[in-house]
Amino acid sequence: MGGRWGRERIVGATLLVVGLLAAWRFGAWAAAVPVRFTLGEDGSGPALSVPGDVGAVVFGALAAVAGAALLAGRWRRWFALLAGAGAFAVVVSLLCWQISNAPQGQSFMPLANTARGTFLLALPLVFGALAGVLCERSGVVNVAIEGQLLMGAFGGALFGTLTGSPWLGLAAGAGCGALVSALLAVFAIRYLVDQVVLGIVLNLLAIGLTGFLYESLMQRNQAAYNEPPKFAEWTLGPLAELPVVGPSLFSGTIFLYLAIALVVILQLALFRTRWGLRTRAVGEHPTAADTLGVRVRWLRYRNVLLAGLVAGAGGASYTLVSYSFTKNMIGGKGFIALAALIFGRWSPTGALLAALFFGFADQLQTYLGAIDSGIPSEFLQMLPYLATILAVAGLAGKVRAPAADGKPYVTA
Incomplete structure (x- = not known):
């Protein structure tokens, strides 16, 4: 589809909607406990930590921002970067929700x-x-x-x-x-x-x-x-x-x-x-x-x-x-x-x-x-x-x- 609603705007609109839904629902469902993305092969060692509920909202909002930028139609040359970043943010928002509700001792993701x-x-x-x-x-x-x-x-x-x-x-x-x-x-x-x-x-x-x-x-x-x-x-x-x-x-x-x-x-x-x-x-x-x-x-x-x-x-x-x-x-x-x-x-x-x-x-x-x-x-x-x-x-x-x-x- 070309013209006004080409690929960039369709992907942008999709990311905008999905990002807002992720911020709203994943943020509501996530628990207020630290979610850890560990650099090792288990839960020990250095880690990137973020509160589950805050992370779900923030990353969902970032996906929505990437979608809005694509929807504006002025960022065509950055399509791959924005689309990839938006999809990544949705996944991290999902993970913040899921990991924060994991059984005790499993609230981490070994990168x-x-x-x-x-x-x-x-x-x-x-x-x-x-x-x-x-x-x-x-x-x-x-x-x-x-x-x-x-x-x-x-x-x-x-x-x-x-x-x-x-x-x-x-x-x-x-x-x-x-x-x-x-x-x-x-x-x-x-x-x-x-x-x-x-x-x-x-x-x-x-x-x-x-x-x-x-x-x-x-x-x-x-x-x-x-x-x-x-x-x-x-x-x-x-x-x-x-x-x-x-x-x-x-x-x-x-x-x-x-x-x-x-x-x-x-x-x-x-x-x-x-x-x-x-x-x-x-x-x-x-x-x-x-x-x-x-x-x-x-x-x-x-x-x-x-x-x-x-x-x-x-x-x-x-x-x-x-x-x-x-x-x-x-x-x-x-x-x-x-x-x-x-x-x-x-x-x-x-x-x-x-x-x-x-x-x-x-x-x-x-x-x-x-x-x-x-x-x-x-x-x-x-x-x-x-x-x-x-x-x-x-x-x-x-x-x-x-x-x-x-x-x-x-x-x-």
């Missing part, structure tokens, strides 16, 4: 644990979103991220258990993700099948195949097929002792460091190398790229297969770090990764930030459930998906996919 949980929950989304970037920058829509993650989780669990090596499990998980991508590439690029429909079919294929093999093998003999060894955590010395960010960024498994490395490498490769220039050209104007000697279909094949390897590795993070494989264990995270790709505007760094946003929403529902929140558990479980809808439909605004995204290329 280090929250940050660590956010990163852990965001990791599969980062891999999935990067897989989407590789495909869609090349002109191929990748709705099959869910299936690639699921196959990666299955392959990691099965082959990790059979070989007794988490590294071989990781390689197998990446390979299983690449198998799904190979089907996507062949049918989308060679046979020109509708890419959205194809992605949905591949997701259903992955769910059916892994479910059948799980019941046939893993469920009957867990020890032989579904108890893979786990990757150990690597701690980067004194850096891991830094407040809040230390345990999140400098203490983790191979998947944490691999995700960060992939973001940096792909960001530089897409915008600073010849391969990146050709990839973006193929995604924007394949005919022109073909005229200049770029092998369009070959480049698309290669990038789609690479995307499968990335997504498969992300799926393996489920079963080679914490869990055993279960049926349909991805639970829609592939579609959230697809939303992170859009919210991040088809860039690796944007995808990382969007994945962290959705990871925080997931961590928030876990935390609120742990402190016996009065919010119904069914609503808490909806938080990551509600955040996805709000981010893509509201905060993302008008975004433009690569011009040739989803359009098959047929040579003359």
